[in-house]
Amino acid sequence: VQLQASGGGLVQAGGSLRISCAASLRVFRIYVVGWFRQAPGKEREFVAAIIWSGAGTQYSDSVKGRFTISKDNAEKTVYLQMDSLKPEDTAVYSCAAATRVIPSPTWATSGMYDYWGQGTLVTVSS
Numbered sequence: 117v118q119l120q121a122s123g124g125g126l127v128q129a130g131g132s133l134r135i136s137c138a139a140s141l142r143v144f145r146i147y148v149v150g151w152f153r154q155a156p157g158k159e160r161e162f163v164a165a166i167i168w169s170g171a172g173t174q175y176s177d178s179v180k181g182r183f184t185i186s187k188d189n190a191e192k193t194v195y196l197q198m199d200s201l202k203p204e205d206t207a208v209y210s211c212a213a214a215t216r217v218i219p220s221p222t223w224a225t226s227g228m229y230d231y232w233g234q235g236t237l238v239t240v241s242s
Contacts (some may be wrong), residue, residue: 117142119233121211126239131201135236137194137211143168145215149194151185152226153207154235162224163209166194174223179205201240208235 123135150165164185212229
């Protein structure tokens with residue numbers, strides 16, 4: 117499984133941005149796709165996750181109600197729509213795929229994911 121994140125950029129506080137994670141090769145192996153972010157000087161943190169085949173999403177408390185994760189299986193792409201952005205959302209956002217069935221309480225754990233894409237930088241100016 118190969119993952120390619122894109123769509124990052126500079127946006128003003130209160131604005132919106134949509135980033136994408138395109139998967140290639142053996143997507144049938146994917147169980148769940150997650151978005152994580154890492155701000156300068158901080159640890160990586162979970163943002164959102166979605167089941168690849170079927171329904172089911174999960175969000176961190178810090179983005180719930182502002183961010184929406186979605187997928188297009190035909191396009192093999194997972195999206196993260198980010199609205200009402202805040203300067204504290206500034207980070208490198210990375211997508212990851214788990215190829216095993218993992219319980220939903222573990223979706224926020226980065227170690228449960230098998231494949232990672234390169235990150236895309238999102239900068240929110242105040």
